[in-house]
Amino acid sequence: xxxxxxxxxxxxxxxxxxxxxxxxxxxxxxxxxxxxxxxxxxxxxxxxxxxxxxxxxxxxxxxxxxxxxxxxxxxxxxxxxxxxxxxxxxxxxxxxxxxxxxxxxxxxxxxxxxxxxxxxxxxxxxxxxxxxxxxxxxxxxxxxxxxxxxxxxxxxxxxxxxxxxxxxxxxxxxxxxxxxxxxxxxxxxxxxxxxxxxxxxxxxxxxxxxxxxxxxxxxxxxxxxxxxxxxxxxxxxxxxxxxxxxxxxxxxxxxxxxxxxxxxxxxxxxxxxxxxxxxxxxxxxxxxxxxxxxxxxxxxxxxxxxxxxx
Numbered sequence: 001x002x003x004x005x006x007x008x009x010x011x012x013x014x015x016x017x018x019x020x021x022x023x024x025x026x027x028x029x030x031x032x033x034x035x036x037x038x039x040x041x042x043x044x045x046x047x048x049x050x051x052x053x054x055x056x057x058x059x060x061x062x063x064x065x066x067x068x069x070x071x072x073x074x075x076x077x078x079x080x081x082x083x084x085x086x087x088x089x090x091x092x093x094x095x096x097x098x099x100x101x102x103x104x105x106x107x108x109x110x111x112x113x114x115x116x117x118x119x120x121x122x123x124x125x126x127x128x129x130x131x132x133x134x135x136x137x138x139x140x141x142x143x144x145x146x147x148x149x150x151x152x153x154x155x156x157x158x159x160x161x162x163x164x165x166x167x168x169x170x171x172x173x174x175x176x177x178x179x180x181x182x183x184x185x186x187x188x189x190x191x192x193x194x195x196x197x198x199x200x201x202x203x204x205x206x207x208x209x210x211x212x213x214x215x216x217x218x219x220x221x222x223x224x225x226x227x228x229x230x231x232x233x234x235x236x237x238x239x240x241x242x243x244x245x246x247x248x249x250x251x252x253x254x255x256x257x258x259x260x261x262x263x264x265x266x267x268x269x270x271x272x273x274x275x276x277x278x279x280x281x282x283x284x285x286x287x288x289x290x291x292x293x294x295x296x297x298x299x300x301x302x303x304x305x306x307x308x309x310x
Contacts, residue, residue, distance in 0.1 A: 003027045003066040007058050008073035010037030012178045016215050022048055033057040036075045041178050058095035069110040071099045079184035085143035092147030100158040111167040111226045112155050116276055117145045126277040129235050140270055167225050172239025172278045176215030177305035190250050191306050194259035204268035206247035211277045213240040214298035217291040224287040232286055239278035240291045256299055
């Protein structure tokens with residue numbers, strides 16, 4: 001049994017991670033400020049004597065004795081992270097500093113949940129970990145993109161200067177149950193619109209691509225990275241190497257829901273990436289990991305979840 005801290009543990013990804021860690025026999029402390037996370041995501045875990053839920057904001061220090069830290073705290077959808085961009089970048093930067101400080105003091109291993117957004121609108125395709133990215137430092141997405149880039153820098157600096165045991169993953173588009181229905185991300189948008197019989201809104205011509213991985217695949221990759229060999233820091237891409245256009249995704253959702261929704265096109269937002277696809281060669285080599293759940297299977301499970309809450 002390990003004692004493990006998950007920041008942002010009541011969020012979409014964090015709640016799945018907490019559940020998996022508990023099922024593997026660990027003691028889990030979940031901290032969350034509930035800006036985008038929800039107690040509903042972890043209420044089924046509260047009866048477990050090895051689970052502890054704490055309302056806390058990672059921009060403030062936190063003190064506890066433990067073995068591992070998963071740093072997931074930060075709003076991840078444009079609607080939420082653009083609501084308060086200063087708080088978003090503070091969460092990424094000050095949260096990293098506080099959690100790295102904790103890891104340094106107690107000798108814990110710490111994993112940073114970084115993002116494919118650090119690649120910006122990539123000029124290289126597919127994206128490998130050694131690509132430095134194409135990010136607008138002044139744009140509406142910058143608070144998230146640059147916050148995560150800064151967090152990665154802090155992780156490497158703490159590792160180099162203070163020998164903190166770090167792991168960094170770059171998460172590509174992930175979907176599944178417990179996604180926030182109003183988070184503005186494409187999978188939840190399309191499913192909610194289809195289930196309500198509303199027009200499905202595609203920004204631009206719909207030919208921009210994303211790579212969608214089901215949440216269970218991501219959690220598997222995350223845990224494998226945390227427990228990977230000593231000295232291997234990453235960063236490592238964790239995502240689905242198969243890309244889909246927005247039109248393909250919309251048509252798939254309409255088909256699986258049996259919806260009568262029509263597709264409409266709106267103006268594409270500023271700095272929205274045109275293509276996004278991970279090269280996962282490093283994850284295959286170091287973690288023996290690749291996604292197992294196909295898009296249609298994952299979408300069916302996600303649609304059933306949204307049916308239950310709408």
